Amino acid sequence: MKLGLFATLVVLTGLFSGAGTALDGEGEEDHTLLVELTEARDMSADGKLARKGGMPILLLVSQLTCPYCEQIKREILHPMVVAGDYRGALLIRELYMDTHGRIRDFRGRYVENSQFAYGYDVYLTPTL
Numbered sequence: 558m559k560l561g562l563f564a565t566l567v568v569l570t571g572l573f574s575g576a577g578t579a580l581d582g583e584g585e586e587d588h589t590l591l592v593e594l595t596e597a598r599d600m601s602a603d604g605k606l607a608r609k610g611g612m613p614i615l616l617l618v619s620q621l622t623c624p625y626c627e628q629i630k631r632e633i634l635h636p637m638v639v640a641g642d643y644r645g646a647l648l649i650r651e652l653y654m655d656t657h658g659r660i661r662d663f664r665g666r667y668v669e670n671s672q673f674a675y676g677y678d679v680y681l682t683p684t685l
Contacts, residue, residue: 594634597650599661600673607648614648618674618684620655626683654682 597603597616607614617634619626630651637643652660654674659667668676674684 594630594638594649594651597652597660598658600650600663601661601665603648603650604663610645610648612646612648614650615685617649617651618654618679618682619651620682621653622655623682629683629685654679 594617600614603614617626617629619630634649637647638649643649652670652674654671656670658670660670660673662668662673662676674680
């Protein structure tokens with residue numbers, strides 16, 4: 558599992574390491590996030606919903622001040638949501654690991670957001 562996560566991080570890092578900030582048609586930076594992702598608050602309930610619907614959960618672990626997190630939302634997740642191709646087939650959530658919020662984990666226990674992320678060996682953002 559750790560090797561798979563590491564490989565995913567390497568691929569994501571490679572995808573975004575040379576990428577610049579998106580520009581609008583006039584050469585200005587575009588900081589507009591077009592889709593608000595549902596914040597992960599209760600993974601126990603989300604897990605039950607996903608199991609009932611036979612769908613996986615795509616969890617974006619991000620940080621509030623992470624430009625690459627905004628980029629992955631803008632360039633990958635936004636088009637997925639807008640297209641509607643995954644509606645009813647994929648549950649998409651976002652977890653901010655740099656806030657002091659708490660999340661209910663899959664076992665129903667309340668943990669800090671960062672503790673939840675660390676429990677899945679997530680130390681870098683963005684991580685899907």
